[in-house]
Amino acid sequence: METLHEKGASTRGQISIHTENIFPIIKKFLYSDHEIFLRELVSNAVDASQKLQKLASYGEYNEEVGELKITVAFDKDAKTITISDRGIGMTADEVKKYINQIAFSGATEFVEKYKDKATAGETNIIGHFGLGFYSAFMVAREVEIITKSYQPGAQAVRWVCDGSTEYELSEAERADRGTDIILHIAEDSEEFLDKYRLKGILEKYGKFLPIPVEFDGEVINTTTPIWTKSPADLTDDDYKSFYRDLYPMSPEPLFWIHLNVDYPFNLTGVLYFPKLDGDKFQMKREKIQLYSRQVFITDEVKDVVPDFLMMLHGVIDSPDIPLNVSRSFLQADSNVKKINGYITRKVADKLNELFVNDRAGFEAKYDDIAIFVKYGSLSDDKFYDKAKDFALVKNTDGKYFTLNEYREHVQANQTDKSEQVVFLYTTDRNQQDAYVESAKRRGYDVLLMDTIIDAHYINALEYKLEKTTFKRVDADTLDKLIDSGVASESVLSEEERTRLKELFEQTLNDKSLTVSVESLPTDELPVSITMPEFMRRMKDMSALSGEANMFGSLPGGYNVVVNANHPLSQKLLSTEGATQTTLTQQLYDLALLAQNRLTGPSLTAFVKRTVDGL
Ligand SMILES: Nc1ncnc2c1ncn2[C@@H]1O[C@H](COP(=O)(O)OP(=O)(O)OP(=O)(O)O)[C@@H](O)[C@H]1O
Numbered sequence: 001m002e003t004l005h006e007k008g009a010s011t012r013g014q015i016s017i018h019t020e021n022i023f024p025i026i027k028k029f030l031y032s033d034h035e036i037f038l039r040e041l042v043s044n045a046v047d048a049s050q051k052l053q054k055l056a057s058y059g060e061y062n063e064e065v066g067e068l069k070i071t072v073a074f075d076k077d078a079k080t081i082t083i084s085d086r087g088i089g090m091t092a093d094e095v096k097k098y099i100n101q102i103a104f105s106g107a108t109e110f111v112e113k114y115k116d117k118a119t120a121g122e123t124n125i126i127g128h129f130g131l132g133f134y135s136a137f138m139v140a141r142e143v144e145i146i147t148k149s150y151q152p153g154a155q156a157v158r159w160v161c162d163g164s165t166e167y168e169l170s171e172a173e174r175a176d177r178g179t180d181i182i183l184h185i186a187e188d189s190e191e192f193l194d195k196y197r198l199k200g201i202l203e204k205y206g207k208f209l210p211i212p213v214e215f216d217g218e219v220i221n222t223t224t225p226i227w228t229k230s231p232a233d234l235t236d237d238d239y240k241s242f243y244r245d246l247y248p249m250s251p252e253p254l255f256w257i258h259l260n261v262d263y264p265f266n267l268t269g270v271l272y273f274p275k276l277d278g279d280k281f282q283m284k285r286e287k288i289q290l291y292s293r294q295v296f297i298t299d300e301v302k303d304v305v306p307d308f309l310m311m312l313h314g315v316i317d318s319p320d321i322p323l324n325v326s327r328s329f330l331q332a333d334s335n336v337k338k339i340n341g342y343i344t345r346k347v348a349d350k351l352n353e354l355f356v357n358d359r360a361g362f363e364a365k366y367d368d369i370a371i372f373v374k375y376g377s378l379s380d381d382k383f384y385d386k387a388k389d390f391a392l393v394k395n396t397d398g399k400y401f402t403l404n405e406y407r408e409h410v411q412a413n414q415t416d417k418s419e420q421v422v423f424l425y426t427t428d429r430n431q432q433d434a435y436v437e438s439a440k441r442r443g444y445d446v447l448l449m450d451t452i453i454d455a456h457y458i459n460a461l462e463y464k465l466e467k468t469t470f471k472r473v474d475a476d477t478l479d480k481l482i483d484s485g486v487a488s489e490s491v492l493s494e495e496e497r498t499r500l501k502e503l504f505e506q507t508l509n510d511k512s513l514t515v516s517v518e519s520l521p522t523d524e525l526p527v528s529i530t531m532p533e534f535m536r537r538m539k540d541m542s543a544l545s546g547e548a549n550m551f552g553s554l555p556g557g558y559n560v561v562v563n564a565n566h567p568l569s570q571k572l573l574s575t576e577g578a579t580q581t582t583l584t585q586q587l588y589d590l591a592l593l594a595q596n597r598l599t600g601p602s603l604t605a606f607v608k609r610t611v612d613g614l
Pocket of ligand 1: 132
């Protein structure tokens with residue numbers, strides 16, 4: 001039985017810390033967010049309650065456990081906030097040991113002592129920093145503890161400390177086992193003496209705590225959220241309704257992944273693939289909530305979750321993530337790295353499973369999934385290796401192919417003279433329609449690569465796929481895009497071709513344009529405008545990165561390709577003077593128009609010229 005040495009008297013003593021000034025430091029810097037005090041104290045109450053449950057289950061506590069509800073109450077007049085639990089409580093010696101010795105964590109000792117008895121994943125003790133309790137001094141000018149140990153016949157004790165290094169410990173009255181933490185709120189923290197404020201904080205951090213927490217006559221938490229259950233016991237509706245709880249305004253998720261791992265680290269959670277809808281490019285971060293043993297910690301999951309999965313929604317719960325330490329430490333933490341790898345693997349496995357089991361369903365969702373697959377493939381080679389079998393490409397007819405299937409599909413028709421298979425693509429089906437249609441007329445297939453990440457994805461695929469080149473449909477004339485090595489016959493003589501080239505150069509009078517005359521099929525446009533693939537990619541990249549580099553600032557870069565075999569070319573050569581100039585300009589403008597690039601005064605002039613000619 002625990003009693004104070006001098007029964008009835010109170011003891012005074014020094015809190016054993018090495019610096020006198022630790023409290024101001026705690027107050028200011030331990031947590032920048034003062035509301036955290038409530039999370040810490042309620043977590044301690046949860047710990048104490050769970051410890052009691054454990055002792056009971058180990059047969060070391062044989063009395064009635066009863067209801068283990070934690071209550072949080074406040075008194076505006078007395079300016080107090082009280083957190084009460086019916087957990088294991090503390091003897092006077094334990095108060096001295098656990099409360100007075102800052103940074104000595106009772107929790108660590110407890111786990112150490114019971115770890116042999118606890119089965120994996122069962123060590124549900126929140127605290128292991130030994131400082132949580134002292135966060136009370138961020139908001140309180142004085143903290144009082146009234147506690148009574150679960151041990152038979154234990155004497156209740158009262159500990160008071162005003163935030164200096166002095167404390168007072170005396171005997172007290174408490175009917176039942178457990179602990180009351182009474183905070184005498186400091187003047188500058190009176191904002192916390194407010195029903196809505198307290199409720200808000202409790203709901204933020206404690207919505208899923210494993211022990212019921214009552215505030216203002218209501219229990220604020222669900223003690224067994226779905227991630228603590230076994231997937232076998234859950235239905236689709238359970239997952240969907242949990243999602244609705246977390247994100248009331250969001251459309252139904254596409255699918256989800258239940259995470260559950262014990263070794264080499266402990267992690268549970270449910271990650272949802274959201275329906276991104278029109279929001280595809282907007283990286284919606286801060287949608288994953290991080291918990292530690294059901295205590296909400298943060299929605300800043302950077303470093304814990306791979307960057308490309310930051311757009312997922314859901315909950316991750318891990319006691320193995322160091323939470324109160326700096327970011328740089330977090331990055332170097334080996335558990336965090338393993339967790340990262342694990343999540344990546346689970347996501348890849350889930351996608352593969354969907355692909356294999358339900359190809360049609362997978363395709364139906366693919367437009368939403370694509371961004372994860374692409375971003376993942378770009379940022380993580382291991383993910384790419386898994387994803388290459390289920391990553392899909394979509395052509396302009398809306399058909400989906402895996403990369404291998406697509407290669408098979410186009411190989412016969414789209415292999416050039418250097419044995420490269422050319423994947424043609426469009427970044428804008430409407431704007432590049434003329435080019436897409438002429439490619440299709442030749443029996444070529446065209447891929448849709450119209451999302452912002454595709455430029456990078458194409459680079460990565462070219463690097464990874466053997467003997468494969470991507471070319472945008474308007475990068476060159478079709479003969480050159482897929483160069484069979486067989487030159488087409490020209491109906492014009494060499495001299496006529498030179499005249500044609502000069503005619504365009506003089507009429508357009510623009511040094512940034514390169515004019516070439518080529519022998520194309522007669523059903524191709526008389527004039528078309530192309531931009532070499534390499535040049536365009538460089539320009540796109542510099543536009544994307546927002547950095548002005550030499551490619552970004554280069555003007556034009558366009559080629560004007562005149563089709564020597566088109567009947568209009570011959571007609572052009574047979575005219576002269578103003579008629580010839582007008583016709584040349586008109587053909588060039590039509591080429592621009594076919595690309596939806598004829599605007600402003602040039603468009604006005606074109607319309608007038610056309611009307612005049614009718
Ligand atoms: N409500 C409580 N009931 C019983 N013991 C408590 C209670 N609150 C605190 N303690 C004891 O005081 C110790 C120190 O608490 P403190 O919050 O400072 O550290 P911790 O919980 O071990 O770690 P953390 O910093 O992560 O919270 C606890 O480990 C526990 O032994």
